Amino acid sequence: MSRQTEHVLQQFKDCIPLLEVLTDENRQAIIMLLAQNKVGLNVNTISGHMDLSRPAVSHHLKVLKQSGFIKSEKKGVENYYVLTVRKPLEQLKSLITAVEDECKWLDVYPKA
Template sequence: MQAPNSTQLETLVHQQLRECSPIFLALADPVRQDIIMMLTKHDSLNVAQIVERSPMSRSAISHHLKILKQAKLVTSTKIATEIYYCLDIEGPVQQLKDFLATTECIIEMKTAEAQ
């Protein structure tokens, strides 16, 4: 199999960047960063438990959880009448690693071409 050329890698990295955009958006907000940190310390939390640990309102926390869920950084499970959220970052972390690996390949190719 032939190694990808610069144009192919640039097309791939562009696609990967688009796929990572929801992750970047989710991670950019300090409130969502705080929620992620809360979830690293607990197996799962419901909205009320997150609100107890935050100065934000229930509706604001729900909004932030929706964005984290869309970015596939958290998953939810309904138990009785409550929805519990837990961190599930393996997929997004792999997406970011793939994006960085492709970017590094492009940099290496361009460096080699310049020499």
């Protein structure tokens, strides 16, 4: 196995947690909701837009925060959540580029 192939396989492994986070439709909805509200939203506001309990939303926010998709900012007594998708998206884009580069010789991956 070439070093490049080993590198791509490692990138796949490194992206598994990010991809797992994105498989949940509720987390996808939270990401999209936060994308529309750049000032940040608190748990109660997010819960009001979803058919989930406050504890369930808090759980999803915790998972998103741990994976780097969001961060929280304390305002008074409440946490407000905002998107910070740059690092995870760059990691996923890097994986896609590496896979494209590794597969260019295959007929299944047409050249642009």
